[in-house]
Amino acid sequence: MDNADCTRSAIESLTGLSRPTVTERLRTLSAAGLIHKTNRRVASGGRPATVYEFQPRAYVSLCVDIGEVHTRVAIADLRNTIIEETVLDQRVSDGPQAVLATIIEAGRQLLASRAVKGDRLGGIGVGLPAPVDFATGRTVGWSIMSGWEGYEVREHLAAEFDVPVFVDNDVNLLTLAEHRLVWPEESHLMFIKAGTGIGSGFVVDGRINRGSLGAAGDIGHARIAGYGDPVCRCGNRGCLEALAGGWAMARELRLLQSGEYDGVMTARDVVSTVRRGAPEAMALIRDAGRILGEAVAFATSLLNPAVIVIGGELARAGDQLMAGVRELVYSRSLPLATKDLNISLSRLDESAGVIGAAFLVSDALLAPERLDRVLRATGPAAS
Ligand SMILES: [Zn+2]
Known part of the structure; x- marks a missing residue:
């Protein structure tokens, strides 16, 4: 209104x-x-x-998207528009103390650069590449994030900034941003992040579905039969991401020992080789699309989404990846599940994660119950 x-x-x-x-x-x-x-x-x-x-700038949120190889920190207004952002070269494997210390410093600098006073910071939203217990703001279960298991991310940041902190899985934040900004009229959406690893997020009845322990959508380690049994970084064999994740495709290309792929290490490198038309890389990403399509087809039958959005670094390969996904989803799902189904590439850019974090904060801050608390704390004289 x-x-x-x-x-x-x-x-x-x-x-x-x-x-x-x-x-x-x-x-x-x-x-x-x-x-x-x-x-x-x-x-x-x-x-x-x-x-x-x-007045969307009455409060700002500090938005953090912690990735495997870098972290994005931004400040956003209450309309979830990014005001300022910065990218930190920080690996999640450096551990929570080091990563959060860098984030805190970067956050303070961003707030200072925009002269945001402490009482105008409304909250902090954080995305992590791991399952997160949303209620407690702690990472849960095993992950690629050595040293982060059970870490109290929310407590750590709340102690520094003294504002509400919301921590979620990074793919949930991408899902939230894509849903709110691109598909707001749809109540059932599935988002697949195909990057270094593979994860997914679900909007069910208009809300993010996080599952009972925060692990909903963690499909990267589901086993996909029929495509070989390569070892996964989780220790199992034949996982979805060991077959179609960016890290696994990079490994596959290096194993060709053709010399052409020696420096291919990341999902981004894989996409670069596809874009330059390297035949082995193109064949590999088409196969990856079909393998991903197997998992997506199964989830489609299970959840009957109206929209499936494919995002993440590998999505930049466009139709090379999407052709396989579409082929498998339409051939493996029942007609009713694919009637009116829309399969699209993500329309958001690399800031989607921090925008999702901004939604997390503004949703909470502007919810009637919390807003009452904010207003009582602010008081009528604090204009
Ligand atoms: Zn695995």
Whole structure:
């Protein structure tokens, strides 16, 4: 409603609240800086009316996307627009103490560069490349993140900044950003991140489904039969990501010992070789699309999404990857599951993770219950 002609009487009729209640709420929101009063002519014409406008920069969020080889830190406003961001060359394998210390320093610098006072930092959102117990903000289970098991990421950052901190799996944040920005009208969406590893996120009935322990969508280590049994970095054999993950494809190309692929180490390197038309790399990524399609087809039958979005570094290979995914999903799923199914490449760029983190914070901050707490803490005199 923030773009509408938001007058007091419009708010009264929309909410059904009494005039004194609306007046009191508007006063409190103004005092907290969340809305601004202005006089202008409304669309219905007539005399200029007092219109209330949402002030998205009343609070900012600190948004963090911790990746395997680098970390993105940003500040965003309450409309989830990135105000400033920076990319840190920090490997998640450096461990939580080192990684979080660098993030804290970068976050403070970003806030200082935009002269954001401490009381205008509304919260922190963090994405991690591991299953996360969303309720506690702790990593759970095994992961590629040695030293992070059970680490209290939320406590660590809350102790530094004294604001609410929300920690989630990185693919859930990509899913959230893609859903809200690109497919807001869809209630059932599946997002596949095909990068160094492979993960997925689900929107079910309009909400992110995290599963009982935060491991929902962790499909990278599901076994896919019929494509060989290469060893995975988890220690098992034949996992989805050991067959179709960026790291595994890079390994496969190096094993050719043709000399052409000696320096291919990452998902990005693999995509570069595909784009330059290297035949072995192109064959490999088409196979990867089909293998990924096996897993996606199964999930499609299980969850009946309206939209499947393929993102992550390997998605930059475009149709080379997508052809196999489409082929398998349509041939392995029942017609009802694929009727009206849309399979698309992600439309967001590398900032999607931090934007997802911004949504996490703004959703929580603007939820009626929490907003009440923010307003009470701010107090009417704190404008
Ligand atoms: Zn595995």
